[in-house]
Amino acid sequence: MQLRFDNVPLDEVEKIPCRVFRHATQASLAVAQQIAALIRTREGEGRPCVLGLATGSTPVGVYNALVRMHQEEGLSFRNVITFNLDEYYPMQPHELQSYVRFMHEHLFDHVDIDPANIHIPDGTLVDTDVDDYCRRYEQAIQQCGGIDLQLLGIGRTGHIGFNEPGSGRNSRTRLITLDRITRRDAASDFFGDDNVPRRAITMGVGTILDAHQVVIMAFGEGKARITAEAIEGEITSSVAASFLQKHPNSQFFIDEAAAEHLTRRRCPWTLGKVKWDETLIRKAVIWLAQQVDKPVLKLTEEDYNEEGLQDLVATRGSAYEINLQVFRSLQSTITGWPGGKPDHEKKPGDRSQAHEHIYPKRVLIFSPHPDDDVISMGGTLIRLVDQGHEVHVAYQTSGNIAVFDDDAIRFAEFAAEFNRHFGIDPQRTGELEAHIEEFVKNKQPGQVDSPEVQFIKGIIRRAEARAATRFCGVPAEQLHFQDLPFYETGRVRKKPLGDEDIQMTMDLLNKVQPHQIYCAGDLSDPHGTHRTCLAAVLNACLRLKEESWYQDSAVWLYRGAWQEWGPHQLEMSVPISPQELMRKRAAIFKHESQKDKALFPGSDPREFWQRAEDRNRSTAQLFDALGLAEYEAIEGFVRWKGDLDTVL
The missing domain is CATH 3.40.50.10320 (LmbE-like)
Known part of the structure; x- marks a missing residue:
């Protein structure tokens, strides 16, 4: 049944169907259950289940749930074929940041999937072999009958896979150059910006859109803005995820934090009647004050009416009474005494805090x-x-x-000089200083x-x-x-x-x-x-x-x-x-x-x-x-x- 606000179907605003969960774990479990049901259906039909898989922090909860289902509920991956979205280039499979390693650590090593059915873009190729490899990757997907379900996250630039802003609707698996923002977001995994590869192999937007079903996940406040753009904004190559608006079977699974910029969360009263509680009233009045650029106590009946808040005034009384309620609520939060006041500082009418005594x-x-x-x-x-x-x-x-490693060397040198000056075990100190300097000099990125x-x-x-x-x-x-x-x-x-x-x-x-x-x-x-x-x-x-x-x-x-x-x-x-x-x-x-x-x-x-x-x-x-x-x-x-x- 299509979700509605009063008489407004939500799909008039949200152009990609969207399920909002209170927490990321609940969303991850729902996605895992959908994948498990598909695997079992395909197994019952005697057909392989072809999954397109993603990496990063977002799908980890899904993989954890699938592993648990395998171990506790008998979910088998014997009939599953997987194709991963992307891989950094160049990248050795054993490296900490390798998506090969990621997938094995989080999923493949814990289930009964046939290793021959695992496909992950190869980051070890020489440049001259990449284009041919990408064509063969596309052919392998087609030979399996296409991807049944493609799992996605969304990047801060709206990218899916590594399809950066500007990626075309019909793009295919290829070698691309990573966007500056994408590389910055990945810097933590590589212990610094300078260590992040500048290129990656990724499925194209067209490859993703060919999947029979697409599930895209987004968690946390940091993804709220771009999630709303992808779901409610215009279709544009600057936000690759927006192309999913035209997919016949795509769906967002997000938590409440990532949903915060959606109209249904940011200003649901603009979609129709809502149930007014104190929290929503406060949110609506603050929103209204910012919309019309007025202090709370100066908001008028006309302001409420013109900005779609007629129902609030009709339900909760005059604008003045609502203004005063919200103003006092905000004012009551202000305290210069976060631990409470001593008796000699208390005045009649002071707001009583918890355990003020x-x-x-x-x-x-x-x-x-x-x-x-x-x-x-x-x-x-x-x-x-x-x-x-x-x-x-x-x-x-x-x-x-x-x-930073330089700081470790600097402090080791300080300790060595200090100990040598005072004759404190100079041999052990020298060994420590030499070890740290030698280790850091030969340290690999991410080691x-x-x-x-x-x-x-x-x-x-x-x-x-x-x-x-x-x-x-x-x-x-x-x-x-x-x-x-x-x-x-x-x-x-x-x-x-x-x-x-x-x-x-x-x-x-x-x-x-x-x-x-x-x-x-x-x-x-x-x-x-x-x-x-x-x-x-x-x-x-x-x-x-x-x-x-x-x-x-x-x-x-x-x-x-x-x-x-x-x-x-x-x-x-x-x-x-x-x-x-x-x-x-x-x-x-x-x-x-x-x-x-x-x-x-x-x-x-x-x-x-x-x-x-x-x-x-x-x-x-x-x-x-x-x-x-x-x-x-x-x-x-x-x-x-x-x-x-x-x-x-």
């Missing part, structure tokens, strides 16, 4: 990497310390893969660091974290370096969250018994470390929820390193003065190994301190535009509601 509080800030605390909530951290709270910071991972190199890089990150929090006024004995085991692979790809990670987090919580817990909620971190770290904390909290000390605890989620909360989501807004913002910047600068150019910057070319300041200032400017008090910057927080849906 406890002052000072023990505060535990969980930082996924050794700099997320000051990047994302440095102003609030400083405010909590200045206001007399006992602030602890837990660094959940070592962050050792995000240190896992030796334990010695990992150790010294970890020390660098620890020293920087100590310097930053010392500047903020946090005593050294209130820093906790967890080094959670899931992270310590030496590679960008990490292990799944394990019981040991959760137990270590529970032990720390029981030790500190905090009244406030802060953890990173910006789940768009491209490598998933933030998501895994958040899952460790929330799982630990759920297991400890019956403890007496936990009854006086509140869990707050911060953002800032990779994204920011929307204004309609905020539940605590902490104003940051110009002086505090400069102190926050200075604390971030203590992380010297991440300054000027980070090893894993993501897709945003700005430094992390610039991103954080811009986001904090933008939030403050928005509050000002909405008619609230004018501040230099604002750090925003959302309170955890007590379930794992946040990170599932």
Whole structure:
């Protein structure tokens, strides 16, 4: 049945059918079930099932689910033939970034597929053989009867496979040059931009569109804009995924974060009647104020009517009453006392915060990497310390893969000189210095660091974290370096969250018994470390929820390193003065190994301190535009509601 908003069929707006799931895991399971059903149907018909497969972080959940179905439900891959979308060129199959290696690690090595049925573009060819190879790849697909189901992700430029902007509707498997943005997005996997291959072999847009069925997946806020362009925008070669609008059997599977720019999520009231709750009212009024460029309290009945919000006024009363409700709701989030006020500062009518009666509080800030605390909530951290709270910071991972090799050599040289000067085991020191220099000199792009190199890089990150929090006024004995085991692979790809990670987090919580817990909620971190770290904390909290000390605890989620909360989501807004913002910047600068150019910057070319300041200032400017008090910057927080849906 076609989904409708009131009397508006959604396919008038969304030109590619789209299924929105609350979380990526749910979407991945649905895709895996669809693939499994197709495999079983083809097996029942005595026919092979031909799958087009993708790589990257997006389809990993699908492959995990398929492996589980094979192991627990008897799903067989004996009749499956696969063709992968693409491969970097040149690329040896054993290298860490090889899609051959990726597919075997995530799927092929765990199921009963015939190796002869696996087809992945060959990155080892000499240039003169590539064109002929690509023709044969196309022929092999045709000889199998075409691809039954093609699985896709979508790149930030809208590319599918490696079909960069400008790829034609009828393009076929070929060697292409990678777009600058695509190479930047891949830089983390290759430990730096300079190591990313400049070319790749990819199926063409025409090859993909020939598939009988196409499933395209997108997860996270970072894919929201381009997903909306592909689904609701015009068909154009600058967004290759938009060609799927003309495919007779294509479908998007996305999570709520990736759906945020779709009309049904961004402004669903423009499509027809909606069920108005407090969150949607707040979102609609903020949207309206931005549309007409007015403060909330100046919005009129005419503004509501002309921008398609007649139903809100008709349902919830006058424009003035709605304006006042939203204004007060936003105003109530603003507090200069994130840990609560001491009695002598309280005034009649002060907004009561959770556990306001406890002052000072023990505060535990969980930082996924050794700099997320000051990047994302440095102003609030400083405010909590200045206001007399006992602030602890837990660094959940070592962050050792995000240190340049040159820094490791420099610090090894420093240690060697220091030890030689004071006569401290000069032989062992010299051996360490020689090992690090020799290892780095012969290191291949993406090669896992030796334990010695990992150790010294970890020390660098620890020293920087100590310097930053010392500047903020946090005593050294209130820093906790967890080094959670899931992270310590030496590679960008990490292990799944394990019981040991959760137990270590529970032990720390029981030790500190905090009244406030802060953890990173910006789940768009491209490598998933933030998501895994958040899952460790929330799982630990759920297991400890019956403890007496936990009854006086509140869990707050911060953002800032990779994204920011929307204004309609905020539940605590902490104003940051110009002086505090400069102190926050200075604390971030203590992380010297991440300054000027980070090893894993993501897709945003700005430094992390610039991103954080811009986001904090933008939030403050928005509050000002909405008619609230004018501040230099604002750090925003959302309170955890007590379930794992946040990170599932």
